[in-house]
Amino acid sequence: MHNHKRVSSMSTAPFGIGPNTPLFRKSTSFPVTHLWLQDSKYKYPKTPNTISLTTSLSQIFYFFFFHMCRPKRNTNAIDPKKPITVTATNEPPTSASTDPITESTRRDSSKNSYSYSSTSTSSTTLSSARRSLPQNPTIYSFSDISSATNNFRSTRISSNSWRCSLPSASDAVVVHRKIRRRIQPPQLHRLLFQICKCHHVSLARLLGAAVSADNLYLVYEHAAGANLADCLRSPKNPNFTVLSTWISRMQVAADAAQALEYMHHYTGLDLHLVHNRIKSRSIIVTEPSFNAKVCYFGAALLAGEIPGVIEKIKPDTATKMDRSDSRSMRVERTVGYAAPESSKDEVVSQKSDVFAFGVVMLELISGEEPVQYRYDEKRRDVYERVSVVERAREALERGRVRQWVDWRLKDSFPEEVAEKMTRVALSCVHVEADQRPDMRRVAGKISKLYLQSKAWSERMGVRTDLTASFAPR
Structure with missing residues (x-):
């Protein structure tokens, strides 16, 4: 059997570091283990205190070395694990961008130096689709139709249709129809607005209309063909x-x-x-x-x-x-x-x-x-x-x-x-x-x-x- 010695706090440890130092305030005596550390000058037992000291010095060295020597982190980089959030502001949308998707993308890109190509592409697609949709129908006067068709002497497409150019439609076709039932102007505008909300790729788009007595003049987009x-x-x-x-x-x-x-x-x-x-x-x-x-x-x-x-x-x-x-x-x-x-x-x-x-x-x-x-x-x-x-x-x-x-x-x-x-x-x-x-x-x-x-x-x-x-x- 081996006897365990009691080693005092002032045992011969190198550099004068012992258990009573401010870094290690633990018990003042502990048993000596069988493991011994061999040094050129000192022979001292490997105690739990020295094991903790060695581990702590390694951690301190690791901390200072890697944190002082590594390059600085780029603040503009994107963390893939962090979700992207868009901070809403109380600023009113400007006239250049009234779409909430486009506006939030613009504010986010102004705060950060990066932007997503998918977001910009989607906003561009939505804007172009919105511009392609027809606006509200136009109620023309008979003088507008007459001047646009050169008093109905312009290019005639059929017996009752003429190709012309109007202020709101650069290339249009005016179609004449006889009114079979009288319609009040508010009714005509309401009915025209409902029909203009219908969109199909195989239907010629209706742009507006004009009424003169019992004559109805409808303005359609010109379909090339x-x-x-x-x-x-x-x-x-x-x-x-x-x-x-x-x-x-x-x-x-x-x-x-x-x-x-x-x-x-x-x-x-x-x-x-x-x-x-x-x-x-x-x-x-x-x-x-x-x-x-x-x-x-x-x-x-x-x-x-x-x-x-x-x-x-x-x-x-x-x-x-x-x-x-x-x-x-x-x-x-x-x-x-x-x-x-x-x-x-x-x-x-x-x-x-x-x-x-x-x-x-x-x-x-x-x-x-x-x-x-x-x-x-x-x-x-x-x-x-x-x-x-x-x-x-x-x-x-x-x-x-x-x-x-x-x-x-x-x-x-x-x-x-x-x-x-x-x-x-x-x-x-x-x-x-x-x-x-x-x-x-x-x-x-x-x-x-x-x-x-x-x-x-x-x-x-x-x-x-x-x-x-x-x-x-």
Whole structure:
């Protein structure tokens, strides 16, 4: 057994550091362990006090060395573990930036020398999207419209539309309509403001309007392109067509169907919106991807062609119909596009738009005009009136859809998809209005057929990675 000694506080420790020093105030005596430290001059036992002293000196040395020798920390650096907070201030937003996201980003970047590219990109995207949205509609005077169109002698787009330039619209189209029902100026402004809140990529944007007596002048944005009738049937060269591929015609049909679907069901307005002018000349085909835009959106509603809407906007100021108003409420019918019920009871409904769109679909498939007059060989000097609807039904019943499709496509189209498109179009031109599908169902079917046509076009496309040579080997 080993005896434990008691070592006094003044044991021979180097540098005169012992347990009574201010750094270590512990017990004055403790047992000696078996471990010994060997030194050149001193031999002393390794006590717990010396172990603590050695550890403390190492910690002090480590602290001074690393904290005095390491470089200073950059105060502008970003700590990834620390969440970024934006401090709100009571400063009012300036006129240069009224968006709260953009304003908070600006204040944060002024306090710190860094900024996030994602935040700046998102704020720029929001600002550009906000600038692209239309502003409040403008109520023009008749003198503004007359001077802009040079007294209606400027470039004429159609029989009742002119291209011009207005102070609030550098490139616009003025469309003239006859007012079928009188509208008070407050009602017109309220109705115009509701229609201008509707936005769709396939609808020409309404910018403003002007009223003069019983004449309504609507100002739309100008859509660069040509109308569908001229793209299908060139008046100068009947053998040429701009829409020379099947996929380009499917693109036009899909865009027009989605525009009508939005107009009938997804505007968010408590109004019965009807276009009442669907035809091939009211659809503009743009370049280079052959997208379609439907023109004259909201014209039928503002011109009073839809009965019951004016009373729904504000019943107390609606004027009563007199004998002259009843005569003016007669519906304008477009030859070849008017539904059968429109000539019987003078009713304008969304089913009428479905019928007219079915005729447009048949035009896209066949390239023919909605109404043709062909010479009767049996009865001489007699021309027979034939509609594209009758020719489509005859081709489908006899199984000759492939021969009926536009020959200028050069037989390059999916025959199965063309037959399905013909069936969808014929369902839209059903004699009974209740038997016609709504535009949601029509747009869904056309979108599905468009995807099938696109897959067929990619599969049948000409390969460019093949080479051929007629030289001898």
